Amino acid sequence: MVGKWLKRLYTILMFGFLYAPIAVLAIFSFNDSKSTAKWGGFTFDWYKSLFQNDLIMRSLYYTILVAIIASAISTLIGTFAAFGLYYMKPLKQKVLLNVNSLPILNPDIVTGISLMTLFVALNIKLGLITMILAHVTFCIPYVVLSVLPKFKQMPSEMLEAAMDLGATPWYAFRKVIYPEIKPGIITGALIAFTLSIDDFVISFFNTGSGVSNLSIAIYSMARRGIKPEINALSTLMFITVLILLLILNKRTKIEEI
Amino acid sequence: MIKRLASGPYLFWLIMFIIVPLLMVFGYSIVQTDSSGNLSVSFSNFARAFDPIYITVLGRSLKIALEATAICLLMGYPMAMILAKMNVKYRTFAVMMFVVPMWMNFLLRTYAWMTILGKNGVLNGILSFFGLPQVQFLYSEGAVLLGMVYNFLPFMVLPIYTVLMKMDSSLIEAAEDLGGNKVTVFSKVILPLSIPGVLSGVSMVFMPAVSTFVISNLLYGGQYMLIGNLIEQQYLVVNDWNFGSAVAMILMALILISMAVMNKVGGDNPEDRGTGLW
Numbered sequence: 272m273v274g275k276w277l278k279r280l281y282t283i284l285m286f287g288f289l290y291a292p293i294a295v296l297a298i299f300s301f302n303d304s305k306s307t308a309k310w311g312g313f314t315f316d317w318y319k320s321l322f323q324n325d326l327i328m329r330s331l332y333y334t335i336l337v338a339i340i341a342s343a344i345s346t347l348i349g350t351f352a353a354f355g356l357y358y359m360k361p362l363k364q365k366v367l368l369n370v371n372s373l374p375i376l377n378p379d380i381v382t383g384i385s386l387m388t389l390f391v392a393l394n395i396k397l398g399l400i401t402m403i404l405a406h407v408t409f410c411i412p413y414v415v416l417s418v419l420p421k422f423k424q425m426p427s428e429m430l431e432a433a434m435d436l437g438a439t440p441w442y443a444f445r446k447v448i449y450p451e452i453k454p455g456i457i458t459g460a461l462i463a464f465t466l467s468i469d470d471f472v473i474s475f476f477n478t479g480s481g482v483s484n485l486s487i488a489i490y491s492m493a494r495r496g497i498k499p500e501i502n503a504l505s506t507l508m509f510i511t512v513l514i515l516l517l518i519l520n521k522r523t524k525i526e527e528i
Numbered sequence: 529m530i531k532r533l534a535s536g537p538y539l540f541w542l543i544m545f546i547i548v549p550l551l552m553v554f555g556y557s558i559v560q561t562d563s564s565g566n567l568s569v570s571f572s573n574f575a576r577a578f579d580p581i582y583i584t585v586l587g588r589s590l591k592i593a594l595e596a597t598a599i600c601l602l603m604g605y606p607m608a609m610i611l612a613k614m615n616v617k618y619r620t621f622a623v624m625m626f627v628v629p630m631w632m633n634f635l636l637r638t639y640a641w642m643t644i645l646g647k648n649g650v651l652n653g654i655l656s657f658f659g660l661p662q663v664q665f666l667y668s669e670g671a672v673l674l675g676m677v678y679n680f681l682p683f684m685v686l687p688i689y690t691v692l693m694k695m696d697s698s699l700i701e702a703a704e705d706l707g708g709n710k711v712t713v714f715s716k717v718i719l720p721l722s723i724p725g726v727l728s729g730v731s732m733v734f735m736p737a738v739s740t741f742v743i744s745n746l747l748y749g750g751q752y753m754l755i756g757n758l759i760e761q762q763y764l765v766v767n768d769w770n771f772g773s774a775v776a777m778i779l780m781a782l783i784l785i786s787m788a789v790m791n792k793v794g795g796d797n798p799e800d801r802g803t804g805l806w
Binding site: 278281282285286288289290291292293295296299306309346350351354356359368370371373374376377378379380381384385386387388389392404405407408410415430454469472473476486489490493494496497500501504505506508509512513516520 | 532533534535536537538539541542544545546547548549550552553556594603607610619620621625626627629631632633634635636637638639640641642643644646650653678682689727735736738739741742745746752755757759760763764771772773780783786787798
């Protein structure tokens with residue numbers, strides 16, 4: 272009996288710990304005062320100034336642009352990579368998969384500086400292009416890892432069978448293999464997209480002046496202290512995430528039934 | 529033929545953007561430019577990393593990352609157990625609510641603590657409401673530790689939760705039938721079986737904690753140097769890429785070695801490692 276209450280209390284405390292900071296940000300995003308120590312009345316001003324903030328709006332644009340391009344490229348390369356890997360000799364496959372896991376295991380900061388070193392050596396100006404290249408690099412391994420298992424679940428003779436029946440390799444890929452691996456591709460693309468949207472460290476080292484994503488914008492604003500616009504931004508982002516996850520949760524439940 | 533073509537771009541990408549950059553960093557770390565601009569191979573960058581100042585940095589990073597990992601484990605294990613035993617009706621929802629903050633931008637989660645701990649922050653507001661003196665919470669080692677625990681706690685809870693969920697409940701029932709009390713059942717059955725999840729949680733907390741430079745920068749300020757800050761500064765402020773690369777190599781070796789040790793301790797059954805984040 273005591274144990275049950277203790278469990279409830281613990282759960283409440285943990286969720287309190289997780290959500291208190293987010294709640295504080297949400298409350299103070301409506302505070303008509305720059306200070307977070309006192310309440311100066313209710314206002315929507317910070318939301319207004321958020322949407323008039325050039326830096327944040329431009330960063331939002333770059334974040335989404337980079338995420339779309341990087342996830343599209345990495346999904347394309349990663350899917351065909353999984354296809355190639357599946358038919359590869361075991362040893363070669365193993366070696367490549369080990370290299371594949373390097374960006375996953377390595378600390379972000381090491382991946383970030385190593386790519387920056389490469390771009391500087393190649394004399395590529397740091398900016399939008401380098402940021403996209405860097406994002407594609409850390410997204411591909413996750414796409415490969417989510418598509419490859421789908422190949423392994425597929426009966427191994429399917430490609431041969433289709434080609435024996437007269438399909439060209441490309442036709443066989445589209446009509447026979449693609450439907451089998453489609454769930455893996457979708458998962459991979461979603462992982463790539465979220466990783467790209469959320470990335471800070473690697474982008475931080477591989478971007479140039481004038482190009483920043485939301486994380487970089489938040490970082491540079493937060494370093495200069497508390498900005499109520501960030502409170503408004505995080506409240507909006509939290510609501511977006513919550514709605515997306517609720518929809519996703521509902522959808523998977525329906526699929527399970 | 530087409531099978532080979534398919535992985536062509538991937539091979540190019542792996543070599544060009546993963547292997548070559550790492551080799552370049554390695555190259556930078558073992559090269560030194562002398563005053564007349566001549567390049568020479570030397571290990572002086574590594575030797576410099578073992579200077580007392582930098583050993584302190586390394587030690588501090590390890591210490592605070594280990595502390596964060598230990599606190600996450602102590603706080604997270606009971607939570608994972610509670611979640612795993614929860615009624616199915618609420619469980620999915622509870623787990624989802626546990627994951628939601630993790631999906632928020634990492635910078636925002638860290639920034640949130642700045643508003644709470646700051647000089648004019650919420651905590652000090654509460655203190656002054658009760659007429660108590662102001663306390664400097666922000667820009668302390670404790671603030672950095674708190675930021676780490678807050679950011680990485682879900683990484684500890686989820687793998688342990690996954691392992692606990694997959695655990696064969698008949699084993700626990702058997703232990704109970706054979707007369708084991710709660711403590712024995714936990715220490716002899718549940719805990720040993722959940723070790724793979726614990727290990728995976730430990731590495732998922734320790735790795736980002738030991739290499740972060742964002743949390744320490746925001747919650748401590750400029751002077752608090754963790755390995756991550758040191759690398760960032762050498763690359764972006766001091767512009768000593770050779771020394772920065774040497775430190776990055778040390779960090780990389782540290783992480784890869786600890787991963788290898790973890791794998792060894794955890795046995796070779798990667799299927800059981802609770803990587804069910806996705």
